[in-house]
Amino acid sequence: MVRVLGLSLCIAAGLAALPAAAGVVRSVAVTKYPSPASDITDAESTSILDGAGALLTRDDGKAADNDGDVACAVTLTATPKVAAFGDVVLDGIISNRADFEQVCKQPGLVHVVNQINWCGDGQGNLLGCADDRPCIVVVRSQGTFTRDLEPVLWAHEYGHTRKLKHSCDGNCTPKQDDRVMHPTIEKRHLKIGGAECAAFQR
Protein backbone atom coordinates (compact mmCIF):
# COMPACT_ATOMS: atom_id res chain seq x y z
CA MET A 1 0.00 0.00 0.00
CA VAL A 2 1.44 3.35 -0.97
CA ARG A 3 0.00 6.72 -0.05
CA VAL A 4 -0.29 8.86 -3.12
CA LEU A 5 -2.18 12.14 -3.26
CA GLY A 6 -4.05 11.28 -0.12
CA LEU A 7 -5.64 8.37 -1.90
CA SER A 8 -5.11 4.71 -1.37
CA LEU A 9 -3.16 3.31 -4.26
CA CYS A 10 -2.43 -0.32 -4.66
CA ILE A 11 -1.25 -2.58 -7.40
CA ALA A 12 -4.17 -4.41 -8.85
CA ALA A 13 -2.54 -7.80 -9.33
CA GLY A 14 -4.93 -10.55 -8.43
CA LEU A 15 -8.12 -8.55 -8.69
CA ALA A 16 -10.34 -10.53 -10.99
CA ALA A 17 -12.40 -7.59 -12.17
CA LEU A 18 -9.42 -5.90 -13.71
CA PRO A 19 -8.07 -6.42 -17.20
CA ALA A 20 -5.00 -8.63 -17.57
CA ALA A 21 -2.74 -5.64 -18.09
CA ALA A 22 -4.21 -3.91 -15.07
CA GLY A 23 -2.12 -1.13 -13.64
CA VAL A 24 -3.36 0.82 -10.70
CA VAL A 25 -6.53 0.98 -8.70
CA ARG A 26 -7.40 4.24 -7.03
CA SER A 27 -9.99 4.63 -4.38
CA VAL A 28 -11.74 7.96 -4.82
CA ALA A 29 -13.72 9.64 -2.08
CA VAL A 30 -16.61 11.77 -3.31
CA THR A 31 -18.24 14.43 -1.16
CA LYS A 32 -21.06 16.84 -1.90
CA TYR A 33 -22.45 20.16 -0.83
CA PRO A 34 -25.70 19.41 0.99
CA SER A 35 -28.38 20.58 -1.44
CA PRO A 36 -30.72 18.97 -3.97
CA ALA A 37 -28.90 20.35 -7.03
CA SER A 38 -25.53 18.99 -5.93
CA ASP A 39 -26.88 15.70 -4.69
CA ILE A 40 -25.21 12.54 -5.88
CA THR A 41 -26.01 9.05 -4.69
CA ASP A 42 -23.51 6.31 -3.91
CA ALA A 43 -24.70 4.44 -7.00
CA GLU A 44 -24.27 7.49 -9.23
CA SER A 45 -20.80 8.15 -7.89
CA THR A 46 -19.81 4.53 -8.50
CA SER A 47 -21.28 4.59 -11.98
CA ILE A 48 -19.47 7.79 -12.98
CA LEU A 49 -16.14 6.55 -11.65
CA ASP A 50 -16.63 3.19 -13.37
CA GLY A 51 -17.29 5.06 -16.59
CA ALA A 52 -14.25 7.27 -16.16
CA GLY A 53 -12.03 4.28 -15.44
CA ALA A 54 -13.41 2.35 -18.39
CA LEU A 55 -12.74 5.33 -20.62
CA LEU A 56 -9.10 5.36 -19.55
CA THR A 57 -8.61 1.62 -19.68
CA ARG A 58 -10.21 0.94 -23.04
CA ASP A 59 -8.15 0.99 -26.23
CA ASP A 60 -10.27 3.16 -28.49
CA GLY A 61 -8.02 2.86 -31.49
CA LYS A 62 -5.58 5.17 -33.06
CA ALA A 63 -6.02 8.82 -32.15
CA ALA A 64 -6.36 11.38 -34.91
CA ASP A 65 -3.04 12.98 -34.04
CA ASN A 66 -1.34 9.56 -33.85
CA ASP A 67 -0.54 9.95 -30.16
CA GLY A 68 -2.37 6.95 -28.71
CA ASP A 69 -4.93 5.77 -27.88
CA VAL A 70 -3.48 3.42 -25.32
CA ALA A 71 -5.28 1.09 -22.98
CA CYS A 72 -4.33 2.84 -19.77
CA ALA A 73 -5.09 0.56 -16.89
CA VAL A 74 -6.41 2.86 -14.21
CA THR A 75 -9.39 1.77 -12.21
CA LEU A 76 -11.24 4.36 -10.18
CA THR A 77 -13.32 2.97 -7.37
CA ALA A 78 -15.65 4.95 -5.19
CA THR A 79 -15.25 4.77 -1.45
CA PRO A 80 -18.36 3.27 0.10
CA LYS A 81 -20.35 6.36 0.91
CA VAL A 82 -20.72 9.84 -0.55
CA ALA A 83 -20.54 12.17 2.42
CA ALA A 84 -21.87 15.70 2.62
CA PHE A 85 -19.49 18.42 3.65
CA GLY A 86 -20.55 21.45 5.63
CA ASP A 87 -22.07 24.71 4.54
CA VAL A 88 -18.61 26.11 3.80
CA VAL A 89 -19.47 28.20 0.74
CA LEU A 90 -22.49 30.37 0.20
CA ASP A 91 -25.26 28.26 -1.36
CA GLY A 92 -22.73 25.74 -2.71
CA ILE A 93 -21.53 28.25 -5.27
CA ILE A 94 -17.82 28.83 -5.89
CA SER A 95 -17.55 32.58 -6.47
CA ASN A 96 -13.93 33.28 -5.60
CA ARG A 97 -10.57 31.80 -4.78
CA ALA A 98 -11.38 31.55 -1.07
CA ASP A 99 -14.46 29.46 -1.86
CA PHE A 100 -12.40 27.07 -3.96
CA GLU A 101 -9.84 26.74 -1.18
CA GLN A 102 -12.57 26.11 1.38
CA VAL A 103 -14.12 23.33 -0.66
CA CYS A 104 -10.75 21.74 -1.33
CA LYS A 105 -10.10 21.59 2.39
CA GLN A 106 -13.09 19.32 2.78
CA PRO A 107 -12.54 15.56 2.88
CA GLY A 108 -12.45 13.63 -0.36
CA LEU A 109 -11.01 14.09 -3.81
CA VAL A 110 -14.14 14.90 -5.83
CA HIS A 111 -16.39 17.63 -4.43
CA VAL A 112 -19.80 18.21 -5.99
CA VAL A 113 -21.16 21.76 -5.75
CA ASN A 114 -23.98 23.80 -7.26
CA GLN A 115 -22.12 26.24 -9.45
CA ILE A 116 -18.47 27.06 -10.23
CA ASN A 117 -17.60 30.65 -11.09
CA TRP A 118 -13.95 30.63 -10.13
CA CYS A 119 -11.11 28.50 -11.38
CA GLY A 120 -8.72 31.35 -11.85
CA ASP A 121 -9.93 34.92 -12.11
CA GLY A 122 -12.26 36.15 -14.83
CA GLN A 123 -14.22 32.98 -15.51
CA GLY A 124 -17.77 31.86 -14.99
CA ASN A 125 -20.09 28.93 -15.36
CA LEU A 126 -17.56 26.12 -15.31
CA LEU A 127 -18.30 22.42 -15.15
CA GLY A 128 -15.19 21.48 -13.24
CA CYS A 129 -11.97 22.74 -11.74
CA ALA A 130 -9.04 20.76 -10.39
CA ASP A 131 -5.50 21.11 -9.18
CA ASP A 132 -2.73 18.76 -8.28
CA ARG A 133 -2.89 19.03 -4.47
CA PRO A 134 -5.13 17.07 -5.54
CA CYS A 135 -8.64 18.50 -5.55
CA ILE A 136 -11.51 18.21 -7.98
CA VAL A 137 -14.66 20.35 -7.89
CA VAL A 138 -17.51 19.52 -10.28
CA VAL A 139 -21.17 20.27 -10.88
CA ARG A 140 -23.89 17.79 -11.79
CA SER A 141 -25.39 17.79 -15.25
CA GLN A 142 -26.96 21.05 -16.39
CA GLY A 143 -27.49 22.84 -19.68
CA THR A 144 -25.45 21.25 -22.46
CA PHE A 145 -23.62 19.11 -19.91
CA THR A 146 -25.72 15.97 -19.85
CA ARG A 147 -25.51 13.04 -17.45
CA ASP A 148 -23.77 10.80 -19.97
CA LEU A 149 -20.86 13.27 -20.08
CA GLU A 150 -20.11 13.10 -16.37
CA PRO A 151 -17.55 10.25 -16.70
CA VAL A 152 -15.68 12.23 -19.36
CA LEU A 153 -15.59 15.31 -17.13
CA TRP A 154 -14.39 13.35 -14.11
CA ALA A 155 -11.67 11.62 -16.16
CA HIS A 156 -10.64 15.02 -17.56
CA GLU A 157 -10.46 16.65 -14.13
CA TYR A 158 -8.66 13.62 -12.76
CA GLY A 159 -6.08 14.23 -15.50
CA HIS A 160 -5.59 17.76 -14.17
CA THR A 161 -4.87 16.35 -10.71
CA ARG A 162 -2.10 14.35 -12.41
CA LYS A 163 -0.66 17.63 -13.74
CA LEU A 164 -1.97 17.05 -17.26
CA LYS A 165 -2.78 20.14 -19.28
CA HIS A 166 -5.32 20.44 -22.06
CA SER A 167 -4.46 18.73 -25.32
CA CYS A 168 -5.13 22.11 -26.96
CA ASP A 169 -6.49 25.48 -25.85
CA GLY A 170 -8.10 27.99 -28.17
CA ASN A 171 -6.25 26.60 -31.18
CA CYS A 172 -7.76 23.14 -31.26
CA THR A 173 -7.65 21.34 -34.58
CA PRO A 174 -9.77 18.41 -35.75
CA LYS A 175 -6.78 16.16 -35.11
CA GLN A 176 -7.05 16.90 -31.41
CA ASP A 177 -10.78 16.52 -31.31
CA ASP A 178 -10.87 13.10 -29.68
CA ARG A 179 -8.83 13.57 -26.50
CA VAL A 180 -9.91 13.24 -22.90
CA MET A 181 -7.89 16.34 -22.12
CA HIS A 182 -9.63 18.40 -24.81
CA PRO A 183 -11.24 21.45 -23.13
CA THR A 184 -14.65 20.46 -24.47
CA ILE A 185 -16.39 17.56 -22.77
CA GLU A 186 -17.84 15.22 -25.38
CA LYS A 187 -18.53 11.54 -25.59
CA ARG A 188 -16.02 11.14 -28.40
CA HIS A 189 -13.27 12.72 -26.31
CA LEU A 190 -11.95 9.49 -24.88
CA LYS A 191 -8.43 9.04 -26.16
CA ILE A 192 -5.23 9.35 -24.21
CA GLY A 193 -1.67 9.03 -25.38
CA GLY A 194 1.26 7.22 -23.83
CA ALA A 195 2.63 10.22 -21.98
CA GLU A 196 -0.81 11.04 -20.62
CA CYS A 197 -1.27 7.44 -19.50
CA ALA A 198 2.01 7.56 -17.61
CA ALA A 199 0.70 10.61 -15.75
CA PHE A 200 -2.60 8.92 -14.97
CA GLN A 201 -0.76 5.90 -13.60
CA ARG A 202 2.01 7.73 -11.75
Place this chain on the structure above:
Amino acid sequence: MRGVPALALGTALVLTLGTLAIAQDPRVDEFVGRAFAHGVPFEEAVRLRSPAAQQQLSAILESEAQAPRWANAATMLGMIGDAGAVPTLTTFVSRGDGRLDASRYNAKTAAIFALGYILNRTPDSPAALDFLRTGLNPENWSSRIRWTSPFTENPRRRNVQLSLASVRALGVSGLPEAAQMLRGAPAQSASADQPARAAIQATVDDALRANAAVRTLGLGTFLSRQQSR
Protein backbone atom coordinates in the same frame (compact mmCIF):
# COMPACT_ATOMS: atom_id res chain seq x y z
CA MET B 1 -46.26 32.48 -70.83
CA ARG B 2 -43.17 34.68 -70.78
CA GLY B 3 -44.37 36.08 -67.47
CA VAL B 4 -44.22 32.72 -65.75
CA PRO B 5 -40.41 32.33 -65.70
CA ALA B 6 -40.11 35.94 -64.62
CA LEU B 7 -42.53 35.33 -61.77
CA ALA B 8 -40.66 32.18 -60.78
CA LEU B 9 -37.36 34.05 -60.84
CA GLY B 10 -38.80 36.85 -58.75
CA THR B 11 -40.23 34.40 -56.25
CA ALA B 12 -36.90 32.59 -56.01
CA LEU B 13 -35.12 35.88 -55.45
CA VAL B 14 -37.49 36.88 -52.67
CA LEU B 15 -37.11 33.47 -51.05
CA THR B 16 -33.34 33.67 -51.31
CA LEU B 17 -33.24 37.14 -49.78
CA GLY B 18 -35.61 35.98 -47.05
CA THR B 19 -33.33 33.08 -46.28
CA LEU B 20 -30.33 35.39 -46.15
CA ALA B 21 -32.13 37.67 -43.71
CA ILE B 22 -32.35 34.86 -41.19
CA ALA B 23 -29.04 33.25 -42.15
CA GLN B 24 -27.70 30.96 -39.46
CA ASP B 25 -24.03 30.29 -38.96
CA PRO B 26 -23.95 26.57 -38.17
CA ARG B 27 -20.64 27.05 -36.37
CA VAL B 28 -22.32 29.32 -33.82
CA ASP B 29 -25.09 26.82 -33.28
CA GLU B 30 -22.59 24.02 -32.82
CA PHE B 31 -20.37 26.09 -30.55
CA VAL B 32 -23.03 26.99 -28.01
CA GLY B 33 -24.20 23.39 -27.94
CA ARG B 34 -20.89 22.19 -26.52
CA ALA B 35 -20.11 21.41 -22.90
CA PHE B 36 -17.02 23.41 -21.97
CA ALA B 37 -15.12 22.05 -18.99
CA HIS B 38 -13.81 25.44 -17.93
CA GLY B 39 -16.22 27.91 -19.45
CA VAL B 40 -16.71 29.26 -22.96
CA PRO B 41 -13.26 29.66 -24.56
CA PHE B 42 -12.85 33.33 -25.43
CA GLU B 43 -10.36 32.87 -28.24
CA GLU B 44 -12.62 30.46 -30.13
CA ALA B 45 -15.74 32.51 -29.50
CA VAL B 46 -14.34 35.73 -30.90
CA ARG B 47 -13.35 33.99 -34.12
CA LEU B 48 -17.06 33.61 -34.79
CA ARG B 49 -17.83 37.29 -34.22
CA SER B 50 -20.19 38.84 -36.77
CA PRO B 51 -23.40 40.89 -36.72
CA ALA B 52 -25.26 37.77 -37.84
CA ALA B 53 -23.83 35.76 -34.95
CA GLN B 54 -25.00 38.43 -32.52
CA GLN B 55 -28.52 38.18 -33.96
CA GLN B 56 -28.36 34.42 -33.87
CA LEU B 57 -27.36 34.36 -30.19
CA SER B 58 -30.07 36.87 -29.33
CA ALA B 59 -32.60 34.60 -31.01
CA ILE B 60 -31.35 31.62 -28.98
CA LEU B 61 -31.89 33.58 -25.77
CA GLU B 62 -35.46 34.28 -26.91
CA SER B 63 -36.26 30.63 -27.53
CA GLU B 64 -37.47 28.50 -24.65
CA ALA B 65 -36.57 25.41 -26.66
CA GLN B 66 -32.93 26.47 -26.55
CA ALA B 67 -32.79 26.74 -22.75
CA PRO B 68 -29.93 24.22 -22.36
CA ARG B 69 -27.79 26.47 -24.58
CA TRP B 70 -28.67 29.74 -22.91
CA ALA B 71 -25.68 29.94 -20.58
CA ASN B 72 -23.20 29.43 -23.41
CA ALA B 73 -25.15 31.74 -25.70
CA ALA B 74 -25.27 34.53 -23.12
CA THR B 75 -21.55 34.20 -22.44
CA MET B 76 -20.69 34.15 -26.12
CA LEU B 77 -22.94 37.12 -26.78
CA GLY B 78 -20.94 39.04 -24.19
CA MET B 79 -17.68 37.98 -25.79
CA ILE B 80 -18.62 38.94 -29.34
CA GLY B 81 -21.39 41.46 -28.86
CA ASP B 82 -21.43 45.22 -28.93
CA ALA B 83 -23.53 47.71 -26.97
CA GLY B 84 -26.56 46.56 -28.96
CA ALA B 85 -26.46 43.26 -27.08
CA VAL B 86 -26.86 44.94 -23.69
CA PRO B 87 -30.68 45.22 -23.72
CA THR B 88 -30.91 41.62 -24.91
CA LEU B 89 -28.87 40.46 -21.94
CA THR B 90 -30.48 42.67 -19.30
CA THR B 91 -33.97 41.75 -20.49
CA PHE B 92 -32.97 38.11 -20.44
CA VAL B 93 -31.79 38.41 -16.83
CA SER B 94 -35.06 39.97 -15.71
CA ARG B 95 -37.38 37.70 -17.68
CA GLY B 96 -39.34 34.88 -16.08
CA ASP B 97 -40.72 33.92 -12.72
CA GLY B 98 -41.03 30.96 -10.42
CA ARG B 99 -38.23 28.70 -9.30
CA LEU B 100 -35.62 28.28 -12.02
CA ASP B 101 -33.79 25.05 -12.69
CA ALA B 102 -29.98 25.00 -12.56
CA SER B 103 -29.59 25.50 -16.33
CA ARG B 104 -31.79 28.56 -16.43
CA TYR B 105 -30.27 30.04 -13.29
CA ASN B 106 -26.75 29.53 -14.68
CA ALA B 107 -27.83 31.32 -17.83
CA LYS B 108 -29.07 34.32 -15.82
CA THR B 109 -25.81 34.68 -13.92
CA ALA B 110 -23.85 34.07 -17.13
CA ALA B 111 -25.76 36.94 -18.75
CA ILE B 112 -24.89 39.29 -15.89
CA PHE B 113 -21.25 38.28 -16.12
CA ALA B 114 -21.32 38.65 -19.92
CA LEU B 115 -22.00 42.36 -19.52
CA GLY B 116 -18.45 42.65 -18.21
CA TYR B 117 -17.09 41.26 -21.47
CA ILE B 118 -19.15 43.78 -23.43
CA LEU B 119 -17.85 46.63 -21.30
CA ASN B 120 -14.30 45.53 -21.98
CA ARG B 121 -14.79 45.71 -25.72
CA THR B 122 -17.23 48.61 -25.73
CA PRO B 123 -16.43 50.79 -22.71
CA ASP B 124 -19.00 53.34 -23.80
CA SER B 125 -21.97 51.18 -22.80
CA PRO B 126 -23.58 53.20 -20.05
CA ALA B 127 -26.56 50.85 -19.83
CA ALA B 128 -24.28 47.90 -19.05
CA LEU B 129 -22.21 49.84 -16.55
CA ASP B 130 -25.31 51.17 -14.83
CA PHE B 131 -26.93 47.73 -14.68
CA LEU B 132 -23.84 46.29 -12.99
CA ARG B 133 -23.29 49.29 -10.71
CA THR B 134 -26.88 49.08 -9.49
CA GLY B 135 -26.51 45.32 -9.16
CA LEU B 136 -23.73 45.70 -6.60
CA ASN B 137 -26.35 46.46 -3.97
CA PRO B 138 -28.14 43.17 -3.20
CA GLU B 139 -31.33 44.96 -2.26
CA ASN B 140 -31.73 46.37 -5.76
CA TRP B 141 -32.31 42.92 -7.24
CA SER B 142 -35.69 42.50 -5.57
CA SER B 143 -37.24 45.11 -7.84
CA ARG B 144 -35.53 43.74 -10.96
CA ILE B 145 -36.52 40.10 -10.93
CA ARG B 146 -39.34 37.84 -9.85
CA TRP B 147 -37.75 34.42 -10.29
CA THR B 148 -36.17 32.43 -7.48
CA SER B 149 -32.91 30.53 -7.35
CA PRO B 150 -32.68 26.75 -7.45
CA PHE B 151 -29.82 26.94 -4.97
CA THR B 152 -31.43 28.94 -2.19
CA GLU B 153 -34.98 29.64 -1.12
CA ASN B 154 -33.85 32.76 0.67
CA PRO B 155 -34.44 35.77 -1.62
CA ARG B 156 -31.79 37.78 0.23
CA ARG B 157 -29.24 35.09 -0.55
CA ARG B 158 -30.38 35.04 -4.19
CA ASN B 159 -29.82 38.78 -4.30
CA VAL B 160 -26.34 38.42 -2.87
CA GLN B 161 -25.43 35.85 -5.51
CA LEU B 162 -26.58 38.19 -8.27
CA SER B 163 -24.50 40.96 -6.73
CA LEU B 164 -21.53 38.59 -6.79
CA ALA B 165 -22.11 38.06 -10.51
CA SER B 166 -22.11 41.85 -10.93
CA VAL B 167 -18.86 42.09 -8.99
CA ARG B 168 -17.19 39.49 -11.20
CA ALA B 169 -18.45 41.25 -14.34
CA LEU B 170 -17.04 44.60 -13.28
CA GLY B 171 -13.76 42.85 -12.60
CA VAL B 172 -13.44 41.33 -16.03
CA SER B 173 -14.44 44.61 -17.70
CA GLY B 174 -11.00 46.01 -16.91
CA LEU B 175 -12.47 49.52 -16.65
CA PRO B 176 -10.95 51.92 -14.11
CA GLU B 177 -14.39 53.26 -13.17
CA ALA B 178 -15.51 49.66 -12.55
CA ALA B 179 -12.62 49.22 -10.13
CA GLN B 180 -13.80 52.32 -8.32
CA MET B 181 -17.31 50.89 -8.07
CA LEU B 182 -15.91 47.60 -6.78
CA ARG B 183 -14.11 49.32 -3.94
CA GLY B 184 -17.45 50.65 -2.73
CA ALA B 185 -19.28 47.33 -3.10
CA PRO B 186 -18.71 45.87 0.38
CA ALA B 187 -20.32 48.92 1.99
CA GLN B 188 -23.48 48.33 -0.05
CA SER B 189 -23.97 44.89 1.48
CA ALA B 190 -23.65 46.02 5.09
CA SER B 191 -27.11 44.69 5.90
CA ALA B 192 -26.32 41.19 4.63
CA ASP B 193 -25.40 38.37 7.01
CA GLN B 194 -21.77 37.70 7.85
CA PRO B 195 -21.18 34.79 5.39
CA ALA B 196 -22.62 36.92 2.59
CA ARG B 197 -20.46 39.89 3.49
CA ALA B 198 -17.39 37.66 3.57
CA ALA B 199 -18.26 36.24 0.15
CA ILE B 200 -18.70 39.73 -1.29
CA GLN B 201 -15.38 40.93 0.13
CA ALA B 202 -13.50 37.87 -1.18
CA THR B 203 -15.11 38.19 -4.61
CA VAL B 204 -14.36 41.91 -4.74
CA ASP B 205 -10.71 41.18 -3.93
CA ASP B 206 -10.52 38.70 -6.83
CA ALA B 207 -12.40 41.08 -9.14
CA LEU B 208 -10.06 43.97 -8.40
CA ARG B 209 -7.10 41.75 -9.20
CA ALA B 210 -8.77 40.65 -12.44
CA ASN B 211 -9.67 44.23 -13.32
CA ALA B 212 -6.05 45.35 -13.02
CA ALA B 213 -4.75 42.33 -14.92
CA VAL B 214 -7.24 42.77 -17.78
CA ARG B 215 -6.18 46.40 -18.10
CA THR B 216 -2.54 45.41 -18.27
CA LEU B 217 -2.74 42.30 -20.43
CA GLY B 218 -5.90 42.76 -22.44
CA LEU B 219 -8.87 40.46 -21.96
CA GLY B 220 -7.82 37.79 -24.46
CA THR B 221 -4.36 37.29 -23.00
CA PHE B 222 -5.70 37.44 -19.46
CA LEU B 223 -8.27 34.72 -20.12
CA SER B 224 -5.89 32.52 -22.10
CA ARG B 225 -3.69 32.35 -19.01
CA GLN B 226 -6.58 31.15 -16.87
CA GLN B 227 -8.05 28.28 -18.88
CA SER B 228 -5.79 25.37 -18.12
CA ARG B 229 -7.25 23.35 -15.29
